[in-house]
Amino acid sequence: MIRTSAFTYSPSEHETEKASNSYVMSLVAVMAGLPLPIVNLIATFIFYLGNKRRTFFVRWHCTQALLSQISLLAMNSFGFWWTIGILFYDETISSLYISYIITIFLFNLTELIATIYTAVKTRNGIHVEWWIYGALTNLICKP
Amino acid sequence: MGKVIFQLIIAVAIFFLTWFGLSKADWINTLNVKQTTKTTEEKLGDLFWEIYNKAEREIHRKKIINPVDSLLSKICSENKIDRSTIKLHIVMNSEVNAYTLPNRHLVIFSGLILSCKNEEELCGVLGHEIGHMENDHVMKKLIKEVGLTVLISATAGSSGGGQAIKELAKTVTSTAYDREMEHEADLSSVSYLINAGINPKPFADFLLRLSQETKHLPKQFFWVTTHPDSEERAEGIYEFIKDKKIDSTKVISDNTWESLLNYLEDEE
Numbered sequence: 001m002i003r004t005s006a007f008t009y010s011p012s013e014h015e016t017e018k019a020s021n022s023y024v025m026s027l028v029a030v031m032a033g034l035p036l037p038i039v040n041l042i043a044t045f046i047f048y049l050g051n052k053r054r055t056f057f058v059r060w061h062c063t064q065a066l067l068s069q070i071s072l073l074a075m076n077s078f079g080f081w082w083t084i085g086i087l088f089y090d091e092t093i094s095s096l097y098i099s100y101i102i103t104i105f106l107f108n109l110t111e112l113i114a115t116i117y118t119a120v121k122t123r124n125g126i127h128v129e130w131w132i133y134g135a136l137t138n139l140i141c142k143p
Numbered sequence: 144m145g146k147v148i149f150q151l152i153i154a155v156a157i158f159f160l161t162w163f164g165l166s167k168a169d170w171i172n173t174l175n176v177k178q179t180t181k182t183t184e185e186k187l188g189d190l191f192w193e194i195y196n197k198a199e200r201e202i203h204r205k206k207i208i209n210p211v212d213s214l215l216s217k218i219c220s221e222n223k224i225d226r227s228t229i230k231l232h233i234v235m236n237s238e239v240n241a242y243t244l245p246n247r248h249l250v251i252f253s254g255l256i257l258s259c260k261n262e263e264e265l266c267g268v269l270g271h272e273i274g275h276m277e278n279d280h281v282m283k284k285l286i287k288e289v290g291l292t293v294l295i296s297a298t299a300g301s302s303g304g305g306q307a308i309k310e311l312a313k314t315v316t317s318t319a320y321d322r323e324m325e326h327e328a329d330l331s332s333v334s335y336l337i338n339a340g341i342n343p344k345p346f347a348d349f350l351l352r353l354s355q356e357t358k359h360l361p362k363q364f365f366w367v368t369t370h371p372d373s374e375e376r377a378e379g380i381y382e383f384i385k386d387k388k389i390d391s392t393k394v395i396s397d398n399t400w401e402s403l404l405n406y407l408e409d410e411e
Contacts, residue, residue: 075158087286093176099165106161132150139144 002114007127008143011057016125018054019061022047023119026065044069056143061122064130064137072111075104184282188246191312200235202410207233210395210403214266217394218273221339235410241268243275245282253407259349262400267332267346274331280324329376333383342391347380
């Protein structure tokens, strides 16, 4: 799911800090965003905008952090509105709903662990590519 | 690009397989979900009624209870609603008010019965409150206003629970349902009355009349002041029944109705 690889150049101390911060930002946003999943995406997007003119290493990791939030947003938003439907409308709690909540919890947890791991690694100048997002970022983000 | 699509398909497949696999488990029974909700509603209803019962004088006189019970039973039996699940309470209070508490407690103030000109008007109010019960409006309103966690902790008797329950009790009777819920309860009531062969038009007349009277006496007419847009609601009912063929049968005799009003006046 996660693999470390050599980057095209060796990033400086300042770059690794900025790149690592893009993941830290998504972590903080996860805490602030609960239960509104859109907050994570907005926060990561603002951070992305603020850093899109920086060096390739920083841009690359900001892009990967942003992309990872989009899939979380989709999963969490669906769960959020399903919950609202149950609380305020005629939806009822079902095994399908509970299993969905457990599933998104597991995916969020996986992403959380991956984010912490990546934040630490990139801070040390190690390039980390995620499953899907790494390949997608390679397509979007060019040197 | 092919690599991304391949990885995306694998990830989506993992997501749906996890969801599908987990959904095979009976989470509802494993986590005791329904029972928890039910217990919360039962506890809330009984706690609320306990609070009101201390503050209000409930009427137990058969000559007052029986006619109202006949009307309620008629509406229930003709609409396949289990009458035995509804706890009817008639309270001695001159305010024009009626409300539904969780766990199907239906509270009617003597002032409301006395302000009805005929049994059909009272049936309309009864039907409206049953509509709130059947559509689960009480719990929905409470959850919307205070949240499920607060409700569960209030009933669990945690610290401050007593005060919390009193505040919740105020919420359930002093605040209005939203427009959508009121409309739904009105239409439910009208349908119940039509099914029971009771003319719903007097219910609309009742709403219209009280909405006009509340302009002068706002504090006395709680049922209307906590049920906004009564004129609009009355119009909605007139519109709903406009083209419907409606039977008009009496559930209790005119004498019984008059006696009910007289006994209530005696109680006061």
